[in-house]
Amino acid sequence: MAHPVQRHPTPRTPVARRQSLGGLTDTFRGVSRDNVGRETLAGITLLAIAIPEQLATSQLAGVPAFLAMIAFIAATLTFVLVGSNPIVSVGADSTIAPLFAIAIAHLAASGSPDYLTLVAVTAVVAGLLVGAVGLLRLGWMADFLSAPIVNGFLAGIAVIIVVHQLPKALGVAGGGESVAARLHAIATQLGDVRPWALAISLGTVVVMVVGERLNPRLPTALVAVVGATALSVVLHLTRHGVASLGAVIVGTPVWRLRWLSVGQWGSVVVTSLTIAIVIISQSAITSRVSADEIGIAEDLDRDFVGVGAANVVAGLLGTFPVDASPARTTVTRLAGGRTKFPGLVAAVVALALSPLATYAHTIPMPALAGVLFFIAGRLVKTATLRAIWRSSRAEFGVACVSLLGVVVLGVEVGLAVAVGLAIGVRTWRSARPRMVALGRRHGTTSWEPLDRPSVEPVDHVLAVLFDETLYFANSGVFRRELHDLLAKYPDTRAVVIDAVAMADLDFTGLQVLTEIVADLDAEGITVAVARANAAVRHQLTHALDERVRAMHLADSVDAAVERAHHHHRGD
Numbered sequence: 001m002a003h004p005v006q007r008h009p010t011p012r013t014p015v016a017r018r019q020s021l022g023g024l025t026d027t028f029r030g031v032s033r034d035n036v037g038r039e040t041l042a043g044i045t046l047l048a049i050a051i052p053e054q055l056a057t058s059q060l061a062g063v064p065a066f067l068a069m070i071a072f073i074a075a076t077l078t079f080v081l082v083g084s085n086p087i088v089s090v091g092a093d094s095t096i097a098p099l100f101a102i103a104i105a106h107l108a109a110s111g112s113p114d115y116l117t118l119v120a121v122t123a124v125v126a127g128l129l130v131g132a133v134g135l136l137r138l139g140w141m142a143d144f145l146s147a148p149i150v151n152g153f154l155a156g157i158a159v160i161i162v163v164h165q166l167p168k169a170l171g172v173a174g175g176g177e178s179v180a181a182r183l184h185a186i187a188t189q190l191g192d193v194r195p196w197a198l199a200i201s202l203g204t205v206v207v208m209v210v211g212e213r214l215n216p217r218l219p220t221a222l223v224a225v226v227g228a229t230a231l232s233v234v235l236h237l238t239r240h241g242v243a244s245l246g247a248v249i250v251g252t253p254v255w256r257l258r259w260l261s262v263g264q265w266g267s268v269v270v271t272s273l274t275i276a277i278v279i280i281s282q283s284a285i286t287s288r289v290s291a292d293e294i295g296i297a298e299d300l301d302r303d304f305v306g307v308g309a310a311n312v313v314a315g316l317l318g319t320f321p322v323d324a325s326p327a328r329t330t331v332t333r334l335a336g337g338r339t340k341f342p343g344l345v346a347a348v349v350a351l352a353l354s355p356l357a358t359y360a361h362t363i364p365m366p367a368l369a370g371v372l373f374f375i376a377g378r379l380v381k382t383a384t385l386r387a388i389w390r391s392s393r394a395e396f397g398v399a400c401v402s403l404l405g406v407v408v409l410g411v412e413v414g415l416a417v418a419v420g421l422a423i424g425v426r427t428w429r430s431a432r433p434r435m436v437a438l439g440r441r442h443g444t445t446s447w448e449p450l451d452r453p454s455v456e457p458v459d460h461v462l463a464v465l466f467d468e469t470l471y472f473a474n475s476g477v478f479r480r481e482l483h484d485l486l487a488k489y490p491d492t493r494a495v496v497i498d499a500v501a502m503a504d505l506d507f508t509g510l511q512v513l514t515e516i517v518a519d520l521d522a523e524g525i526t527v528a529v530a531r532a533n534a535a536v537r538h539q540l541t542h543a544l545d546e547r548v549r550a551m552h553l554a555d556s557v558d559a560a561v562e563r564a565h566h567h568h569r570g571d
Helices: 014-019 023-027 036-061 065-082 097-105 113-135 139-144 147-170 179-187 195-214 220-234 262-294 300-316 326-334 341-362 365-379 382-391 393-409 411-431 475-488 507-522 534-541 557-569
Strands: 089-091 323-325 435-441 447-449 461-466 494-498 526-530 552-554
Touching: 036 065, 036 089, 036 097, 036 147, 036 220, 036 326, 036 341, 036 365, 065 089, 065 300, 065 341, 089 300, 089 326, 097 113, 097 262, 113 139, 113 262, 113 300, 139 262, 139 300, 139 411, 147 179, 147 195, 147 262, 147 365, 147 382, 147 393, 147 411, 179 393, 195 220, 195 365, 220 341, 220 365, 262 300, 262 323, 262 326, 300 323, 323 326, 326 365, 382 393, 393 411, 435 475, 435 557, 447 557, 461 475, 461 557, 475 507, 494 557, 507 526, 526 557, 534 552, 552 557
Parallel strands: 461 494, 494 526, 526 552
Antiparallel strands: 089 323, 435 447, 435 461
């Protein structure tokens, strides 16, 4: 179900937010008597979906269930104190859990002491890498994540989550490491599907969907999981193939860090780099989208520091890598959260309720799978994908490449391919711009494309618009298309270049322009430039060629045309 964007009731204050240094003062920023109830409820709602999600993610990570709760509490509190975005939720995440679980499982058995040590070290190393990106103010890298890439990425993550959870929802063993291998393994086990497992999984999804339609602030995830657990216990569904979470041992944080062997360090560093790339990408997307949705200024660098610090703390406490969650962040926003208070409430209440985690052993795994199915569905922005399709088939193709790349090639490789494709498409477009002949609309001083009604050329003057920056990749196109237009209008005695779309001129572009001016000057044709910005004006007035420096620079196309027209009439 699509929900309208909920905007922050106060105006944007980018300077104030970027100057905020974090800490407890920043934690309570924006909380008042009027909204403390709403913010508290948002925190409870966040926790209601976080508990079953974190328990389910622990299965993906191959760690004891309670470690996920420690990771959530530690990461949430750390980001609340250090991060910038008030509603971003950080904790165990189903996107990165399979990545490090598969990589580290080659070194140690899942859940073993060595495995837990390796994932804790991975969390610290990944956190240092992500934090360094923020401290070095490299958040600009997120600018390469266009809207099509972001939406394709999130849809791809949704597919991965669903495929990982299908065996639990169907009550089969599953198998395989890649998405294709898992689907193949599931297909071979369809005859072993447990009807009760499937019913509980689908029922959980239905309860959450209906609850969201009624009121997104209701803790329907918790209601669904509690209901499924009660049903499983009363009907003894474990006898019918419905797996349960199993024993949940409540413990305290454990120091697991130690020096690794050379081979272990190699695997941990490579895994940490991979995870850091995914964390940076997903955190940037989560932070940027949520900031826009609640109407605040983003500070990606500080958010990277916050997520990096959360990983370091999680590792020091003996847990595993954490990430910003698009789904939990969306839940917080829909529940009315606009400050950091919901995160604080969720972490504190989770800490208070942690002794009760031992009673979670009867939770049916299909119910947790259903929770993750619902979360995966919230990541697919169908309305946005339809809008991209209507706007640009090429950019929709980029979204599809992002989706398929993440699913088929893996998160980090798929995202890199999508970014590379997007940059390639943009470069190709800028290298193949259009040169449009302009004319004056009858009875006005407005200059528009000549193919429009009531737009007429001015005798002996060719006015053109080049709709890109003139640089090395398109300078040949500029020369060729201008030559073709001059051949089409052989009586031209003055050329006016509308430079409104030119942000800059590189050396090659300026050189080609210089050659064109020289060639046209030899034929008695003058050249003027209209609507050039300050950077282009500076480059033209400081050019080496005197004829380029002498070109008339006009504030409007009409002024340049009139001056050229009068000049050639001898006025």
